[in-house]
Amino acid sequence: MRMKSISQITGGTITSPQGFQAGAVYAGIKKEETKLDLGILYSEVPAEASGVFTTSNIRAAAVTLCQERLKKYNKISTLVVNSGCANAYTGNQGMKDCEEMASLAGEAAGVSPEEVLVASTGVTGQLLPMSLIREGIKNIVLSPDGGRTLARAIMTTDTVPKEAGVYVKSSDGDYTIGGIAKGAGMIHPNMATMFCFLTTDARVESRFLKAALKKVVDISFNMISVDGDTSPSDTVVILANGMAGGNVISTGSAGARRFQKALNEICITLAKSLARDGEGATKLIEVAVNGARGTSQARIAAREVIGSTLIKTAVHGGDPNWGRVIMALGQSGIDVELERIDLSVGNVDILESGRPLPFNEASVVRALDQNEVPIHINLNMGRGTATAWGCDLSEEYVGINSEYMT
């Protein structure tokens, strides 16, 4: 029997790779005492690190700190993260607090402060409650099973923690990749109020790690949409500590493609779980675009369809209003001709060459009523393909976001 070269680990998480530990506590930043809100990820040896951050022109303090540190140092061994307060739009004091948070975490983990990254999510425009953080950080207990706990500590309006891990068999040596993520609101192409922290025990060369991370973010977290808004805190970070041994994976090396493939698998899994758990979401929508004039046009089309409020509500209500898909393609600005478009929802063909096929309305309603709603579009203009994920828009989304602060 041939073993699969990349296999999902049941219960896989950010501490699945060797040499990573994590822990979290309730420090009091969130109102609800039953929730965790402060955690640390720790690598037993300094790890190659790379990050991708929000595209917003106004960034949270933690993003600025991460970007500066990753520019100066490649080796990171600790990440401290809190939920409940994003420390965004907080000026100089916010920056000072963020640096202190890194120092406190460095002390707790026994590493120098510049080996620490910070991530904060939650309400914007408020300073971190530093006294609570100073107190709370001392109580964090790191453990090799701590991934589950950390995944819960980064949740805001998420209803479930998002974790994944894959085990990779490779001629360069076997290794593991793990990750946790949070999302829920402000999820849109170009990331969102989202975190994804990834770890691997593979030996990965710094430049390749950076390129691989950029590539995977483009096809995973940059292809999901909940509500069209971009947060000032979006952060994807990967730490590679090399503790699995094996050959160094670098651009063009024997194992490079497999590493990218494994990374894609884990990030797409996490991205889909973010979309599925969007605020108020009841369904995962998957939009696959084929036949676009190039990949970039396929990406634009898939993102436009997944981002359309009218399509989100139609899917929510099980309304077979396929005209809204054509509307989204039309407004996307890509090269498109109605007479070439094939469209199907679930396994029901709706349009062929732009002409409505006779279909049973009940079967479309049934397809829209599933937990996963796949929308397939062939533009028949070229060879570009892309896939995007999102969720339906429900009355509950409005409820959640009408009263987030109050």
Added chain:
Amino acid sequence: MRMKSISQITGGTITSPQGFQAGAVYAGIKKEETKLDLGILYSEVPAEASGVFTTSNIRAAAVTLCQERLKKYNKISTLVVNSGCANAYTGNQGMKDCEEMASLAGEAAGVSPEEVLVASTGVTGQLLPMSLIREGIKNIVLSPDGGRTLARAIMTTDTVPKEAGVYVKSSDGDYTIGGIAKGAGMIHPNMATMFCFLTTDARVESRFLKAALKKVVDISFNMISVDGDTSPSDTVVILANGMAGGNVISTGSAGARRFQKALNEICITLAKSLARDGEGATKLIEVAVNGARGTSQARIAAREVIGSTLIKTAVHGGDPNWGRVIMALGQSGIDVELERIDLSVGNVDILESGRPLPFNEASVVRALDQNEVPIHINLNMGRGTATAWGCDLSEEYVGINSEYMT
């Protein structure tokens, strides 16, 4: 006492200018028999005409017809319009039906078919019920008071008709401008499922009319947002029949600026009424941006803030979450520095130079609880200004759009 040079006409509508007549019937295109769904606007003499249409790459048949006719002929005397069916994504048959509709209207009004424009709004992907239209069009009775009726016949999910008229006193001769509009859903920068039909009895030169219309659309209908979607049917048309006499108004003429000002006034009035009556809306939001680095950046900023789902829901719930405004400015891609931003909501100052001012939360909640919520932003980066209008996002919007077809 000095008379105002531009005065709003109480009860002003599209038939307020001299020489325009209108009428409408229930033809059976909509399900509800209590509603009107087919109407005609008629000018007693052929009028200079100009139009601005959807930016979508896939257009409804009526838009194609209007664009072709306005390219060939400048003089238009009749507009036939229906609601209940957009005749969009309907291929060749849709185009034939649209042309027949123009011919039928031409017959009914006693003008040649090429002097007729067509506009259709409603469900996409379905052919027009031509037998109903053939029958219905015969029953339309034109009258100089018919504007009110026509305004009701173009409504879809609108809850109230939108009409306006202004009377202009000018050294070139006095004249009237009138207009009706419809909106409700798919309302977003770059127009929406929206119609605006304008009439004037001023004598306006063709090229100037075109330029004036383009200018006004940019600062009115292109600055409103309900849900971020663009329809294939968006149409703004103006007819100028010259029946008020007076001097010809042309680029640089004595009366040109006043005509533009009057046109701006009427279109901004109509645009605001569209935003206020967005699907499920309970409030009008006005975002005024000052101090941007140029007008184009001001426009982008105002549209980004008005288009943000998170801001719409925060205003809906009366949630004083000002961080979402900063988020929108940050993601807009314009030149912005947190340390320079002044922000106020209603008459409550929230931020000065990026720093939160001490404010009474209750007073912000009160400001958000008004029918009109003005948000003022000064970026302090330059001299660009722009204003955009939108509405809050309510649970009801989701309800309306979950079940539009079914």
